Amino acid sequence: xxxxxxxxxxxxxxxxxxxxxxxxxxxxxxxxxxxxxxxxxxxxxxxxxxxxxxxxxxxxxxxxxxxxxxxxxxxxxxxxxxxxxxxxxxxxxxxxxxxxxxxxxxxxxxxxxxxxxxxxxxxxxxxxxxxxxxxxxxxxxxxxxxxxxxxxxxxxxxxxxxxxxxxxxxxxxxxxxxxxxxxxxxxxxxxxxxxxxxxxxxxxxxxxxxxxxxxxxxxxxxxxxxxxxxxxxxxxxxxxxxxxxxxxxxxxxxxxxxxxxxxxxxxxxxxxxxxxxxxxxxxxxxxxxxxxxxxxxxx
Amino acid sequence: xxxxxxxxxxxxxxxxxxxxxxxxxxxxxxxxxxxxxxxxxxxxxxxxxxxxxxxxxxxxxxxxxxxxxxxxxxxxxxxxxxxxxxxxxxxxxxxxxxxxxxxxxxxxxxxxxxxxxxxxxxxxxxxxxxxxxxxxxxxxxxxxxxxxxxxxxxxxxxxxxxxxxxxxxxxxxxxxxxxxxxxxxxxxxxxxxxxxxxxxxxxxxxxxxxxxxxxxxxxxxxxxxxxxxxxxxxxxxxxxxxxxxxxxxxxxxxxxxxxxxxxxxxxxxxxxxxxxxxxxxxxxxxxxxxxxxxxxxx
Amino acid sequence: xxxxxxxxxxxxxxxxxxxxxxxxxxxxxxxxxxxxxxxxxxxxxxxxxxxxxxxxxxxxxxxxxxxxxxxxxxxxxxxxxxxxxxxxxxxxxxxxxxxxxxxxxxxxxxxxxxxxxxxxxxxxxxxxxxxxxxxxxxxxxxxxxxxxxxxxxxxxxxxxxxxxxxxxxxxxxxxxxxxxxxxxxxxxxxxxxxxxxxxxxxxxxxxxxxxxxxxxxxxxxxxxxxxxxxxxxxxxx
Numbered sequence: 001x002x003x004x005x006x007x008x009x010x011x012x013x014x015x016x017x018x019x020x021x022x023x024x025x026x027x028x029x030x031x032x033x034x035x036x037x038x039x040x041x042x043x044x045x046x047x048x049x050x051x052x053x054x055x056x057x058x059x060x061x062x063x064x065x066x067x068x069x070x071x072x073x074x075x076x077x078x079x080x081x082x083x084x085x086x087x088x089x090x091x092x093x094x095x096x097x098x099x100x101x102x103x104x105x106x107x108x109x110x111x112x113x114x115x116x117x118x119x120x121x122x123x124x125x126x127x128x129x130x131x132x133x134x135x136x137x138x139x140x141x142x143x144x145x146x147x148x149x150x151x152x153x154x155x156x157x158x159x160x161x162x163x164x165x166x167x168x169x170x171x172x173x174x175x176x177x178x179x180x181x182x183x184x185x186x187x188x189x190x191x192x193x194x195x196x197x198x199x200x201x202x203x204x205x206x207x208x209x210x211x212x213x214x215x216x217x218x219x220x221x222x223x224x225x226x227x228x229x230x231x232x233x234x235x236x237x238x239x240x241x242x243x244x245x246x247x248x249x250x251x252x253x254x255x256x257x258x259x260x261x262x263x264x265x266x267x268x269x270x271x272x273x274x275x276x277x278x279x280x281x282x283x284x285x286x287x288x289x290x291x292x293x294x295x296x297x298x299x
Numbered sequence: 300x301x302x303x304x305x306x307x308x309x310x311x312x313x314x315x316x317x318x319x320x321x322x323x324x325x326x327x328x329x330x331x332x333x334x335x336x337x338x339x340x341x342x343x344x345x346x347x348x349x350x351x352x353x354x355x356x357x358x359x360x361x362x363x364x365x366x367x368x369x370x371x372x373x374x375x376x377x378x379x380x381x382x383x384x385x386x387x388x389x390x391x392x393x394x395x396x397x398x399x400x401x402x403x404x405x406x407x408x409x410x411x412x413x414x415x416x417x418x419x420x421x422x423x424x425x426x427x428x429x430x431x432x433x434x435x436x437x438x439x440x441x442x443x444x445x446x447x448x449x450x451x452x453x454x455x456x457x458x459x460x461x462x463x464x465x466x467x468x469x470x471x472x473x474x475x476x477x478x479x480x481x482x483x484x485x486x487x488x489x490x491x492x493x494x495x496x497x498x499x500x501x502x503x504x505x506x507x508x509x510x511x512x513x514x515x516x517x518x519x520x521x522x523x524x525x526x527x528x529x530x531x532x533x534x535x536x537x538x539x540x541x542x543x544x545x546x547x548x549x550x551x552x553x554x555x556x557x558x559x560x561x562x563x564x565x566x567x568x569x570x571x572x573x574x575x576x577x578x579x580x581x582x583x584x585x586x587x588x589x590x591x592x593x594x595x596x597x
Numbered sequence: 598x599x600x601x602x603x604x605x606x607x608x609x610x611x612x613x614x615x616x617x618x619x620x621x622x623x624x625x626x627x628x629x630x631x632x633x634x635x636x637x638x639x640x641x642x643x644x645x646x647x648x649x650x651x652x653x654x655x656x657x658x659x660x661x662x663x664x665x666x667x668x669x670x671x672x673x674x675x676x677x678x679x680x681x682x683x684x685x686x687x688x689x690x691x692x693x694x695x696x697x698x699x700x701x702x703x704x705x706x707x708x709x710x711x712x713x714x715x716x717x718x719x720x721x722x723x724x725x726x727x728x729x730x731x732x733x734x735x736x737x738x739x740x741x742x743x744x745x746x747x748x749x750x751x752x753x754x755x756x757x758x759x760x761x762x763x764x765x766x767x768x769x770x771x772x773x774x775x776x777x778x779x780x781x782x783x784x785x786x787x788x789x790x791x792x793x794x795x796x797x798x799x800x801x802x803x804x805x806x807x808x809x810x811x812x813x814x815x816x817x818x819x820x821x822x823x824x825x826x827x828x829x830x831x832x833x834x
Contacts, residue, residue, distance in 0.1 A: 082578060086533075093571040220518060261407065261411070266403070267402070268380075271381055464699075467688055472683055476685075480700035
């Protein structure tokens with residue numbers, strides 16, 4: 001497999017983490033424009049752990065994941081009283097505050113003769129863990145894919161659990177959920193925190209892969225892309241957001257004629273699709289129908 | 300005197316923000332929808348105007364008209380694609396999501412029309428004025444005057460005409476307004492066109508004062524408009540004006556006190572605080588009024 | 598005369614009207630009674646053009662209203678005073694009345710002004726509060742305003758959805774006195790009510806709606822039977 005193809009696939013896998021984190025929030029019935037902040041936090045923390053403190057990549061990514069989750073938890077608690085639109089705007093605010101804050105953080109270190117560490121708008125360079133441990137691009141692709149598949153597996157198991165069913169009910173009809181004794185805000189806090197962890201994990205891997213990160217990589221547009229993938233792919237199952245990623249980066253990018261106008265095509269596609277299928281391709285209704293089919297076959 | 304100068308600068312800039320916020324507030328206040336493609340549609344309008352102007356050779360006034368017309372047309376496009384087909388079916392969230400997809404799309408259209416990092420946008424060539432120690436940029440004064448004339452015209456339209464009565468009725472309770480004969484579809488279209496008109500005027504004023512148009516204008520105007528709207532109280536027209544002016548003042552003062560670097564942090568920080576403490580903004584927009592959006596889901 | 602034939606309407610996934618047929622004669626007060634959830638409000642929404650029926654027909658003075666949207670229905674002369682009043686809270690009393698006259702021609706401006714004065718004569722409390730925001734009015738005053746607003750369109754027939762709900766008994770009496778007056782002035786009225794006693798005071802004919810179907814039709818005179826009143830309150834049977 002060529003380095004070029006492996007790179008593209010790795011990028012697809014990395015952004016899938018972001019798309020999945022947007023998905024987890026959408027499932028609970030709110031929209032977040034701030035997932036990119038958790039992605040960025042995970043990236044910076046992982047970079048710090050591996051480059052500055054010489055930690056192992058696994059440790060780095062793990063701590064990155066926890067940091068993303070922690071930030072998300074803080075945000076979720078602060079915005080507990082906010083509904084729909086206000087929550088969405090507050091996530092945007094929070095994400096921009098994180099990005100702008102990172103632009104102010106300047107703590108360069110000199111390690112082994114190379115400058116590393118966060119340096120405001122100059123970014124965090126020389127995140128060299130994969131070079132130092134002789135990981136090729138293809139190796140890293142395998143690593144990332146394994147992680148993504150593991151995450152999908154966990155989410156798949158989660159889908160069948162009572163927690164997920166209740167969370168989806170809260171997302172569908174918060175009033176009905178309350179009348180059944182559920183407390184929507186708890187589910188929102190849990191799922192936003194989870195989404196922060198997922199995004200942080202992906203961000204950590206991203207930092208290792210890219211070897212260079214800067215705050216402006218984690219702007220609103222990144223989050224909006226992740227959201228678009230989750231929406232077009234569908235909220236019915238975790239595979240949905242991945243399909244969204246595949247359509248954009250996989251399909252549209254590979255068609256030479258379109259790739260220069262990829263966002264024009266993709267944006268238009270999402271808007272058109274929402275007219276016909278407001279819940280995305282793999283919508284909850286679609287998943288229900290699939291389940292019933294399978295039961296028919298097994299019966 | 301420095302204090303007065305900062306205030307003046309802030310108010311002058313804030314008048315343009317007020318127009319942007321009005322664009323968002325009109326659409327939210329009347330139709331209970333958030334148009335996230337608004338900023339990008341304004342950028343596309345400006346890009347089209349800048350791209351066409353040399354071909355048509357119309358000068359500054361022509362550019363102004365071109366910008367406004369292009370912004371209105373862009374708004375029409377967004378309304379037809381994102382908001383008209385999805386009316387009522389799944390609440391306000393689906394059209395909002397469609398609109399951010401179009402945000403991405405229009406941003407890329409603009410970057411194809413204006414491929415460089417920055418493009419010249421002809422200014423109004425008006426000399427600055429001095430009042431004692433106070434320094435007033437000529438084109439910013441024009442900006443202020445035009446902005447306030449537009450706001451006054453809008454006020455007349457909304458509060459003194461039959462059409463405005465209908466808009467306010469729809470804002471009050473869309474279903475009842477429909478009962479009384481309000482043509483909701485046409486009203487939504489008109490609201491978007493009105494927002495495009497105000498936005499186009501604001502875009503021309505801002506870009507000509509700045510002398511340039513960059514691809515970042517879409518995101519920038521989206522932020523400014525949304526933040527000003529939220530500070531003033533979402534969906535409230537007076538709130539949009541107050542929010543815009545306040546945002547200008549806040550930015551001017553934080554620039555003076557903390558330096559330009561911290562200007563954006565201050566703005567977002569204040570908005571975040573407002574959202575946590577008093578989400579209804581200055582006008583104290585009640586949760587009941589935005590109640591439907593509180594229960595929105597995908 | 599309003600003639601409804603086999604009307605079926607779904608409200609979301611629930612079939613709220615399962616084949617309703619009834620007539621409302623000109624110049625009469627026709628009352629529709631029934632327990633909560635019977636479909637009374639769905640019927641009102643269908644008639645006034647807010648919801649589209651799945652099946653059946655609506656004939657209004659010779660014109661078919663089936664499937665017409667609210668603005669068109671209003672232009673034909675059928676006006677709804679919705680449940681819970683639904684005045685525009687941030688607009689003044691006078692502006693609310695003007696809104697009610699929207700479907701009339703622009704050239705009628707003087708007549709509209711004259712009508713507003715007539716409303717003030719009929720509802721003096723509205724004249725007192727004409728520049729006040731409608732949201733500051735009491736429940737009873739809002740009911741008057743909602744009525745007056747509907748009358749501004751000069752309807753041939755008025756649909757009244759539960760005008761007495763949430764009002765004190767004294768106010769309810771005032772409202773029903775006005776309903777009686779309107780009928781005497783020649784207006785046809787379809788009245789949906791939970792307050793059976795007051796409703797039967799003004800009704801010429803009534804229908805009992807239960808679980809989306811008409812279960813009883815008659816005149817107040819025929820209502821000696823207690824059973825029928827029980828059904829109106831508790832449903833079923």
